[in-house]
Amino acid sequence: MTTYQISTELITNKKEKTPADQLGFGQVFTDHMFVMDYVEGQGWVNPTITAYAPIELSPAAMVFHYGQAVFEGLKAYLTEDGEVQLFRPDRNFKRLNDSNKRLCIPAIDEELALNALKELIRVDRDWVPSAPGTSLYIRPFIIATEPYLGVNPAKNYKFMIILSPVGSYYKEGINPxxxxxxxxxxxxxxxxxxxxxxxxxxxxxxxxxxxxxxxxxxxxxxxxxxxxxxxxxxxxxxxxxxxxxxxxxxxxxxxxxxxxxxxxxxxxxxxxxxxxxxxxxxxxxxxxxxxxxxxxxxxxxxxxxxxxxxxxxxxxxxxxxxxxxxxxxxxxxxxxxxxxxxxxxxxxxxxxxxxx
Incomplete structure (x- = not known):
């Protein structure tokens, strides 16, 4: 198994937190994200935790034209004793690789992905909301980034994990x-x-x-x-x-x-x-x-x-x-x-x- 060293580029000017009753779902994002690139002939390289920010892609990036994009969704929860815990994250990264296989995307190292997620949450731990019913939603995803207008599996990809403190998904809550x-x-x-x-x-x-x-x-x-x-x-x-x-x-x-x-x-x-x-x-x-x-x-x-x-x-x-x-x-x-x-x-x- 390849040994990876995750580099960390922390920001000093952190964003203001959104009040729990205004979180909604998937609209607020934390200070940092995880990024890793796939380059044909090199594999997955440069795993990095860095500032949450826009990414630059060529207009010809294959994800825009041929749809090579997969993602996952899971959550981190704050317990009553102040600990943060994940729920079955290994299954999410296994399923991500199952989706990769179907979309002809190179497999990720599931152990690396889980370790990167843990480290990312540790970095942005103060974003895990504590109000009842809230949690930290986690979105890992992979997109094809090669600039090429041809219907083939891409040669370059980007794997990212972003975090979003959330409230209830449905405004109805648990109501039918x-x-x-x-x-x-x-x-x-x-x-x-x-x-x-x-x-x-x-x-x-x-x-x-x-x-x-x-x-x-x-x-x-x-x-x-x-x-x-x-x-x-x-x-x-x-x-x-x-x-x-x-x-x-x-x-x-x-x-x-x-x-x-x-x-x-x-x-x-x-x-x-x-x-x-x-x-x-x-x-x-x-x-x-x-x-x-x-x-x-x-x-x-x-x-x-x-x-x-x-x-x-x-x-x-x-x-x-x-x-x-x-x-x-x-x-x-x-x-x-x-x-x-x-x-x-x-x-x-x-x-x-x-x-x-």
Whole structure:
């Protein structure tokens, strides 16, 4: 394994912190960032922690034209005893390399990436917010930087990590949201890039989200791109249904992102002896369950929002109310359990957290 020495270029004129009640999500950034370049023939070089600042790219940089861009999202949390801890960061860097493979981007050294992240957070530790419900959002990403107008894998890349203190992802907080079932557009198809965390997947989802918002809905429920029949994801989150006492989530079929929060929820459910299945689920099954009274809870899971209960689904002209628009018992338990582990108020029996 290559031995890397991370250089550090600290700033002295630090930015003023934003009050916790004004943080929002993804709008405020810390004083420093991590940067590392890939040069063909040399590999990944010059790992550096430096001032958060604009980067200079050629207008011909291949990321702008052919979309070689992957990213991750995770958080750091401040515990009650003043320690900062990460939640399953090793899984994020492994998934980043899985996305790299699909986009023909050279793999990163996962151990280096984790060490760089730890050091970056230590440098900007005073940016980790302490107010309830806040955290430090972490965005690692890689872009193709070679200036070349040709459809080939690039020869040069930039790997960066930026940090953002955040509040709640949804303004509704933990309150149930309304979701529109998309009939025309699709997010991804099997054999495409759906299981990779690449920028293009999110760009293609924007039209559905826009149409949902126009009708007063928070997000889109995506169906499969082949038969327009099977449930896939909700917005940019994995989706779960509790039907007749059993929790069901779509199986990872190649078009669905393998969410780390999704995996965590499944493990918590199993530890609580709550039946959980990973399988294909047709939306018709959801409709039938709603009509016969066995559709008990619906919720999405993801790093940003953690868990987002669904109180209403709209399918064509049909409105499906879920649990009288209230948070379900299992949804609440999962939310409380995961946040308790992440913030250190509950024991971590899974070994998921890493203290800095």
């Amino acid at each position: 949201v309304k979701i529109l079932v998309e009939q025309h557009y699709v997010r991804a198809v099997v054999g495409g890039t759906g299981e990779a965390k690449t920028a293009g997947n999110y760009a293609s989802s924007l039209k559905g989200s826009e149409l949902a918002a126009q009708q007063g809905y928070s997000q889109t429920l995506w169906l499969d791109g082949k038969e327009n029949k099977y449930v896939e994801e909700v917005g940019s989150m994995n989706i779960f249904f509790k039907i007749d006492g059993k929790v069901i989530t779509p199986a990872l079929n190649g078009s669905i992102l393998p969410g780390i929060t999704r995996d965590s929820m499944i493990q918590v459910l199993k530890s609580k002896n709550i039946p959980v299945e990973e399988r294909a689920i047709a939306f018709e099954e959801v409709l039938t369950a709603a009509k016969n009274g066995t559709l008990e809870e619906v919720f999405g899971t993801g790093t940003a929002a953690v868990i987002s209960p669904v109180g209403e689904l709209k399918w064509l002209d049909e409105i499906i109310a879920i649990n009288d628009g209230q948070i379900g018992e299992v949804t609440q338990m999962l939310y409380d359990t995961l946040l308790g582990i992440q913030y250190g108020t509950l024991e971590d029996p899974f070994g998921w957290t890493i203290k800095l």
